[in-house]
Amino acid sequence: MLDSLEPKYDSQLETLLAIDKLFFKSLKKRDSLIKDDEKGYSENIKTLDLQISMCIKKRGKVTKGGFNYILEEMWDWRPHFPMDSRLLPKIIRNLN
Numbered sequence: 472m473l474d475s476l477e478p479k480y481d482s483q484l485e486t487l488l489a490i491d492k493l494f495f496k497s498l499k500k501r502d503s504l505i506k507d508d509e510k511g512y513s514e515n516i517k518t519l520d521l522q523i524s525m526c527i528k529k530r531g532k533v534t535k536g537g538f539n540y541i542l543e544e545m546w547d548w549r550p551h552f553p554m555d556s557r558l559l560p561k562i563i564r565n566l567n
Contacts, residue, residue, distance in 0.1 A: 477535040487533050494526040494545065505551055513552065520550040527560040538562050 478487045501519040504512040527545045531538040538561065546562060 477540075478533050479535050483533045487530065490526050490530045490533070491542070494523060494530070494542075497522045497526065498544065498548070501551070516551050517554075520552065520554060521558060523548060524550070524554070524559055524563075527562070531560060531562075 476487075478484050497519045501516055501523065504516050504519070527541065527548065530541050530545065534540050541562075545560075549563065550559070
């Protein structure tokens with residue numbers, strides 16, 4: 472298994488898979504709402520961005536190797552609307 476797929480502890484494998492599933496589901500929904508943003512979905516997009524941010528934070532905590540081994544899609548993610556830096560994962564905060 473790749474390090475990015477390995478949890479720190481074997482008992483965290485289900486948690487890791489659930490985080491990834493929620494991340495990709497939220498990302499897909501957010502991207503579809505961004506395309507239709509003129510319909511007033513800004514609050515939904517902000518909510519999904521917050522959920523995505525929490526997924527990245529949680530994955531960094533349970534992944535063997537921490538934030539160094541999170542998924543590439545997590546590294547590439549940026550919130551669509553400005554967000555308080557305390558709500559962002561540290562990989563995003565450090566870029567601003």
